[in-house]
Amino acid sequence: MISTHSLNSPLPNAHELGQRCIGAFTRVVPATLCAFYRIDAQLQAEHFSLYHMSQQMHEAYLQRYRHYDPLRPRNCVAAGRPVLSLHMGMAQQGRHETEVYQGFLQRHGVRDVVEILACNASGSPIAGLSLLRDASLGPFRPDELNTLQALQGLLEIAAQAPYSRHDERLEALTPRERQIAWLLRDGACNKTIAQQLALGLPTVKTHLINLFRKVGVNNRTELVSALFL
Known part of the structure; x- marks a missing residue:
């Protein structure tokens, strides 16, 4: 939505x-x-x-x-x-x-x-x-x-129309990682992410682990704060 x-x-x-x-x-x-x-x-x-x-x-x-x-x-x-x-x-x-x-x-x-x-x-x-x-x-x-x-x-x-461009925090991510990060920011759960991106749940979990490690955070809330706030 x-x-x-x-x-x-x-x-x-x-x-x-x-x-x-x-x-x-x-x-x-x-x-x-x-x-x-x-x-x-x-x-x-x-x-x-x-x-x-x-x-x-x-x-x-x-x-x-x-x-x-x-x-x-x-x-x-x-x-x-x-x-x-x-x-x-x-x-x-x-x-x-x-x-x-x-x-x-x-x-x-x-x-x-x-x-x-x-x-x-x-x-x-x-x-x-x-x-x-x-x-x-x-x-x-x-x-x-x-x-x-x-x-x-x-x-x-x-x-x-004017639109904001990616800053350095998002540019450091892969295209797939950016898609997942945007969905996380919108409050999507793992199941929703899997459905939206046509991925299996294990693949989504692997991407999340890699995202947390790359950004240096421990959970979804910290990830969204680090990338978007």
């Missing part, structure tokens, strides 16, 4: 901003897995915020499959569409790349994908949102694509 903030609350960090965007879009157009990310000057996706996507799948994507992705930022920009479906993206790349990427998606049970890009005032892409569906939800319908097109402007507003 995404918490609401008063007007006097501190600016959201990059992870919170991503989770808010994911929550808003998936309430209107459901998705099985999601990823919000920033786009650098070289049109490379970075600083991912994940929803129900396993770290194993995400790391496999980054290490072996992102260059086959027909919906990576560079391809979306070349297509000239702020909202691009998997079918549209695959129609613009070679057969080999398409087969490799389809194999990756199928291994993870993904049936369809839609990419939504946000640009700044000068037209340069600065953020993106990936919505992925499994067989239970099926392909994105034309009316849903139209809805996402209508909502795309809201993503641009959110992506250009």
Whole structure:
């Protein structure tokens, strides 16, 4: 559940901003897995915020499959569409790349994908949102694509809004450790963390032990205080 903030609350960090965007879009157009990310000057996706996507799948994507992705930022920009479906993206790349990427998606049970890009005032892409569906939800319908097109402007507003960046305390953690730390700050129990990050409970406990050791604390309360207060 995404918490609401008063007007006097501190600016959201990059992870919170991503989770808010994911929550808003998936309430209107459901998705099985999601990823919000920033786009650098070289049109490379970075600083991912994940929803129900396993770290194993995400790391496999980054290490072996992102260059086959027909919906990576560079391809979306070349297509000239702020909202691009998997079918549209695959129609613009070679057969080999398409087969490799389809194999990756199928291994993870993904049936369809839609990419939504946000640009700044000068037209340069600065953020993106990936919505992925499994067989239970099926392909994105034309009316849903139209809805996402209508909502795309809201993503641009959110992506250009001020947000706080990670300080040195969080930068010292791995991406997975940061995800767990943010969930702990929001009061999540081990079971909730496991569900949100698609991890087993023993894995969550191992991450917590490593977090406590790395930050130099003995419990969850001390960890949240050391990282966020």
